[in-house]
Structure formats: structure tokens, C-alpha cells
Amino acid sequence: LAATEAPGAPAAARRRLLPQRRSAADRRNARVGLAFTSPALLLVGAFALFPLGFGVYISLTNWPLVGPYHFIGLSNYTSLIHDSVFLQSILFTLKYTAIVTIPIFLVGYALAVFVRSNRRGTTVFRTLIFLPYIVGLVAESYMAVVELQPSSGTANFVLSKLGIVSNTTAWTVHTGLATTAICILVIWFASGLTMMLLMAGMQSIPTDLYESARVDGASWWSAERRITVPLLRRSIALSLIISVVGSFLAFNQFFIITDGGPGTSTVPVVMSIFQTAFADTDVGLASAMSVVLIIVVGLITFVQFHYLQGDGD
Amino acid sequence: MASVRSSQQPGARPSAAGDPGARRPAAAVRAGAAGRGRSGRRASGGLALFIVAGVLISAVFVVPLLWETFRSFQPESTVTNPPSAASFSHLTFANYTKLLSGQDDIIRNVMNSLIVAVLTAALTAIVSTMAGYGFGLFRFRGAGLVFGLVLLAFMIPFQAVLTPLFLELHFLHLLNSLIGLALFYTTFNLPVGVYVMRNSFLQVPREIVDAARVDGASVTKTLLSVLRPLVLPGIATSALYAFLFSWTEFLGALSFMTNDSLFTLPVALSNVETGTYGAINYGLLLAGAVIAMVPCIVVYVALQRYYVRGLVSGALKG
Numbered sequence: 001l002a003a004t005e006a007p008g009a010p011a012a013a014r015r016r017l018l019p020q021r022r023s024a025a026d027r028r029n030a031r032v033g034l035a036f037t038s039p040a041l042l043l044v045g046a047f048a049l050f051p052l053g054f055g056v057y058i059s060l061t062n063w064p065l066v067g068p069y070h071f072i073g074l075s076n077y078t079s080l081i082h083d084s085v086f087l088q089s090i091l092f093t094l095k096y097t098a099i100v101t102i103p104i105f106l107v108g109y110a111l112a113v114f115v116r117s118n119r120r121g122t123t124v125f126r127t128l129i130f131l132p133y134i135v136g137l138v139a140e141s142y143m144a145v146v147e148l149q150p151s152s153g154t155a156n157f158v159l160s161k162l163g164i165v166s167n168t169t170a171w172t173v174h175t176g177l178a179t180t181a182i183c184i185l186v187i188w189f190a191s192g193l194t195m196m197l198l199m200a201g202m203q204s205i206p207t208d209l210y211e212s213a214r215v216d217g218a219s220w221w222s223a224e225r226r227i228t229v230p231l232l233r234r235s236i237a238l239s240l241i242i243s244v245v246g247s248f249l250a251f252n253q254f255f256i257i258t259d260g261g262p263g264t265s266t267v268p269v270v271m272s273i274f275q276t277a278f279a280d281t282d283v284g285l286a287s288a289m290s291v292v293l294i295i296v297v298g299l300i301t302f303v304q305f306h307y308l309q310g311d312g313d
Numbered sequence: 314m315a316s317v318r319s320s321q322q323p324g325a326r327p328s329a330a331g332d333p334g335a336r337r338p339a340a341a342v343r344a345g346a347a348g349r350g351r352s353g354r355r356a357s358g359g360l361a362l363f364i365v366a367g368v369l370i371s372a373v374f375v376v377p378l379l380w381e382t383f384r385s386f387q388p389e390s391t392v393t394n395p396p397s398a399a400s401f402s403h404l405t406f407a408n409y410t411k412l413l414s415g416q417d418d419i420i421r422n423v424m425n426s427l428i429v430a431v432l433t434a435a436l437t438a439i440v441s442t443m444a445g446y447g448f449g450l451f452r453f454r455g456a457g458l459v460f461g462l463v464l465l466a467f468m469i470p471f472q473a474v475l476t477p478l479f480l481e482l483h484f485l486h487l488l489n490s491l492i493g494l495a496l497f498y499t500t501f502n503l504p505v506g507v508y509v510m511r512n513s514f515l516q517v518p519r520e521i522v523d524a525a526r527v528d529g530a531s532v533t534k535t536l537l538s539v540l541r542p543l544v545l546p547g548i549a550t551s552a553l554y555a556f557l558f559s560w561t562e563f564l565g566a567l568s569f570m571t572n573d574s575l576f577t578l579p580v581a582l583s584n585v586e587t588g589t590y591g592a593i594n595y596g597l598l599l600a601g602a603v604i605a606m607v608p609c610i611v612v613y614v615a616l617q618r619y620y621v622r623g624l625v626s627g628a629l630k631g
Contacts, residue, residue, distance in 0.1 A: 037459050040463050043496065055476065120360065121363070127614065131374060138582075139603075142598050197624065251564050273476070298468065
């Protein structure tokens with residue numbers, strides 16, 4: 001996201017450390033700079049870039065978890081087209097992403113409007129609203145497992161008192177109910193992050209813009225629409241990308257709460273890859289799925305980034 | 314502003330209005346004072362409303378966590394039976410004592426999590442600081458490319474390189490290794506860490522760097538003794554992100570650890586959930602989830618300004 005302002009730009013401010021002895025100092029700087037940045041490059045190269053290339057390579061083979069392998073060209077990719085579990089997992093993930101994205105954004109935006117002022121108490125409210133995100137979805141999913149139990153869970157207890165569901169509703173064994181429960185959990189978990197990101201953007205908007213809008217008689221809503229949203233485009237793009245990519249890569253909550261069930265009806269893409277690699281031990285096919293996933297996530301990021309901040313800046 | 318207005322003495326109004334020698338026309342003063350009074354009431358009423366709304370909204374996010382903490386002190390039989398009045402009276406440490414002793418031995422998993430999280434935080438802080446120093450204060454050919462490559466890891470979802478990474482770690486004998494897991498976590502925390510640290514070093518006044526060099530300090534000594542205190546907030550930010558990431562990470566630990574005794578806490582809890590250690594015990598599961606939750610809250614509340622700092626720099630400059 002920040003590669004556009006990478007170092008090496010010919011800014012005068014970048015001249016460091018004894019510029020008068022140009023060539024010797026430059027050589028020395030180059031050596032030192034490379035030496036200090038090499039551990040980071042080494043780690044990223046070894047555990048991110050290499051696996052990426054290695055994954056593409058494996059996807060062209062019939063690599064089992066153990067044993068010999070040989071090249072099979074694009075067979076893994078062509079068999080993906082007929083892999084009903086994988087296709088279903090993509091559809092399910094898209095549906096899940098579509099369901100949670102807008103609520104996370106709207107709730108996050110409303111919360112950001114609420115906590116963006118410097119009134120008394122806002123810092124405390126920000127911290128408290130952000131806690132579910134900090135605690136993490138894994139611990140919360142385990143809690144949800146206990147509370148979604150029929151007869152004993154708090155969810156049924158409260159909802160049956162309100163007359164919404166019966167006390168014996170088995171949330172995790174019904175596709176629609178399980179998805180609903182997980183979506184509510186995720187919206188609760190993730191809107192704090194959107195709040196923080198949007199709030200940071202809102203606080204950087206000069207307040208005199210709002211004052212002159214008020215002098216001109218603009219309503220709160222039109223100030224929000226004409227000043228905040230346009231100037232917030234970067235933050236909106238960032239928060240939507242984080243939220244959409246996060247939803248598309250969802251795994252933990254599904255693994256813990258439904259384990260993909262009933263059947264394979266709540267298997268998201270990452271779980272489909274995980275099962276293909278480690279349960280079916282078809283690493284080649286799993287890698288082909290991963291390549292598809294990377295391309296889809298890359299496309300989503302690119303499109304959102306382009307659409308939301310490409311023009312006009 | 315609001316509190317200043319509302320704290321003004323209302324008694325001042327009649328005397329000012331009734332004083333013919335007042336410099337301003339009495340009507341204007343009266344109007345002004347009335348205006349103050351009205352806006353003062355509105356401001357304090359608004360503040361009260363704001364606080365009430367804030368408490369209610371915060372409750373939506375915090376009460377479930379508090380409720381689960383409370384539930385973790387209920388005996389297992391209460392957790393798995395319909396709630397009743399007795400649920401609130403009978404509290405016990407039984408879930409915790411059972412979880413932290415005996416055959417389940419979750420304490421070992423807590424230690425694993427702690428080792429990996431601290432190692433990840435330390436490695437991320439060190440490697441990011443070095444890289445930030447290199448990118449921020451030294452010009453060298455290829456710096457842009459190297460920086461771009463490090464940030465590229467930000468674009469690669471680790472979920473999508475899990476299988477090749479599994480094979481690679483296997484070849485490197487880093488499967489079932491806490492160090493291997495920490496190296497993996499560190500790598501995917503580097504984009505944020507390096508970005509934050511490079512900005513920290515770019516904000517150091519150049520005169521300070523030059524002065525250290527003129528005084529004859531070596532490159533390393535300049536970093537360790539002159540610049541370290543100046544970039545400490547950035548170091549805290551990168552270490553904090555890495556710690557929280559590592560402590561709550563699930564999928565990587567689930568994939569790269571196959572030996573029960575090396576499981577991190579989140580993975581070990583999936584054994585509790587499915588009853589690998591015997592009958593499924595939801596009391597234990599809640600206690601385990603609370604143990605997983607508490608360090609996050611403590612670390613975050615103590616260091617949140619560093620966390621928010623990272624978010625803000627990402628949100629505004631990203």
C-alpha cells in the first residue's frame with residue numbers, strides 16, 4: 001500500500017551521513033544499509049516470497065504430502081473447475097463476505113462518528129468498543145460454541161425469553177442458523193477495527209471545514225456526505241479492503257464453531273484448502289486452490305483500491 | 314468550553330441586568346446570559362446523553378466478554394444446564410484448577426503460546442528496527458526494491474501459502490518447532506513493523522544523526538545509544554502488534570504443530586472443545602478461552618497508545 005513512497009526517491013532530505021565525502025561514504029552507506037535491511041529481506045524471502053513461488057510450482061504437480069511426484073501441467077486447475085466442494089466453498093465465502101461487509105462498515109462508521117469527538121469519556125468508549133477485536137476471534141469462537149448450545153447456552157436463553165427462537169434451537173447444526181450466528185459474531189468482533197480506522201481519518205479532517213459548512217447552513221447529514229465521506233475515501237478504502245480480505249480468508253470461526261458442517265455447507269475457501277492439503281494430502285491440488293485464492297484476493301484489493309481512491313486525488 | 318459555560322453563576326444575571334451603569338445595553342446582556350444558560354443546559358444535557366449512550370454502546374461490546382468471564386467461574390454442571398438463579402450464587406475456581414493441573418496440562422500450552430509470542434515480538438522488534446534504520450537513514454542502490462519486496466509480504470495472505478510453507482518448514486526441520494512458528498509469525502509481522510520503524514527513523518532530526526557521527530560514534534553505536542530512545546515508541550508498536558498476532562493466531566499453529574505438547578493455547582483448546590481429553594467439558598473450554606483473552610486485554614490496555622499510533626499511521630499514510 002505504501003510502495004509509492006519507498007526510499008531511494010531522489011529527495012535532498014535523504015542525503016545522510018557525511019555527504020561531503022561522496023563516493024566513499026556512499027559505498028559505505030550502501031553496504032551498511034543493505035546489511036541492516038538484509039535480515040528482514042531474508043525472512044520475507046524465505047517464508048513469504050519463496051513459498052509463493054514454491055506454491056505455484058507445486059500446483060503444477062501431483063505432489064502428495066509424502067512420496068514421489070511428477071508434473072501434471074494444469075490438470076489441478078482444470079480439475080478445480082469440477083471440484084464441487086471447492087466451488088461451493090468459493091460461493092459460500094462470497095456470500096459470507098457479502099453479508100458481513102456492509103454491516104461491519106455501517107456499524108463501524110456510526111461508532112466512529114460517535115467516538116471521533118474529544119468529549120469526556122470517548123477514550124474509554126473507544127477502548128471498550130475495540131476490545132472484541134483485540135481479544136481475537138478464536139477465543140470468542142470458543143465462547144460462542146458454549147453459548148450456542150441448545151438448552152444451556154445464553155443465546156437461546158435470552159432469545160427464547162424474547163420469543164425469537166425456541167430454547168432448544170441447535171444453532172451449529174443448521175446451515176442458515178450457523179451462518180447467521182457466525183455473521184453476528186464477526187460483525188460484533190470486527191466493527192471496532194473499522195471504527196478505529198475511520199475515526200483516525202475523520203480526526204485528520206480540518207474542523208474549520210465543518211464550521212464554514214455550518215455557517216452556510218448545511219445540515220449535519222449534508223456536511224457528513226459532502227465533507228467527511230469524500231475526504232475519508234482513503235480510510236474507507238483501507239477499512240473495506242481489510243474487512244473484505246479478512247472475510248475472504250475466514251477460517252477460525254468456521255473451524256471452531258461448525259467445522260464446516262452440516263456436511264460441507266459452511267466450508268470457507270481456506271478450510272477447503274486446509275482439508276485438501278492435510279486431510280486428503282493432495283498438496284498439488286491444495287496449492288492450485290491457493291493460487292486461485294491469491295489471485296482473487298489480489299483482484300478484490302486492486303478493484304477496491306482503484307475504485308475508491310483511484311480517481312480525483 | 315461546555316463545562317465552562319455551564320459552571321457560570323446564574324446569580325450574576327439579575328445584578329448585571331439591573332445595573333444601569335453596565336457598559337453593554339442591558340437587553341443584550343440579558344439575551345447573552347439567557348443564551349449562555351440555555352446552551353449550558355443543552356451542553357450538560359448533551360454530555361449526559363452522550364455518556365449514557367456511550368455506556369450502552371460499550372456494554373454491547375464488553376458485557377459478552379464479562380459474561381463469559383463470569384461463566385468460566387461456574388461449575389461445569391451449571392454451564393451445561395439451563396440457566397437458573399443458582400447460576401449466580403455458586404461460583405468456583407474448579408474449571409481453572411482442573412485446566413491448569415492434571416492430564417490436560419493446558420499450562421504447558423500457555424507456556425508455548427507465551428514463548429512463541431515473546432519470541433515473535435522480540436524478533437519483529439529487532440529485525441524491523443534494523444530494517445527501518447537501513448531504509449530510513451541510508452541511501453543505497455536497490456533500497457526501493459528491497460522495501461517493496463518486504464511490503465509485498467503484506468499483499469500475500471499467509472493463509473494462501475500455508476501448504477508450500479508446511480513442506481518448506483518440514484525440509485528445514487522447523488515443523489513442530491516453537492522457533493519455526495515464531496519465524497513464520499515474525500515474517501508476516503514485518504511489513505507493518507518495517508513500515509512503522511522506517512517512518513520512526515525518518516522523523517529523527519538529521520542533526521542528531523550527524524552529531525553522533527561527528528562525535529565518532531559507529532553506525533551500530535549511533536543506533537543503540539543515540540537513536541534507540543527516539544524510536545522506542547515505534548519499537549513498542551511493532552512488538553505489540555507481533556505479540557497480539559502471535560498470541561491469537563490459530564491456523565498456522567494448527568497446521569505446523571502436530572505434537573500435542575507443542576500446541577499453542579488456541580490450538581490446545583480445540584482439543585478441549587472436541588473432547589480429545591475425555592468427555593467434552595464446556596466449563597474447561599470457557600476457562601481456557603478466558604485465559605486466552607486476559608493477556609490481550611492487559612497488554613492492550615497498558616500499551617494502547619502505541620497500538621493506536623500504528624493504526625493511525627497505517628490509516629493515514631497507507
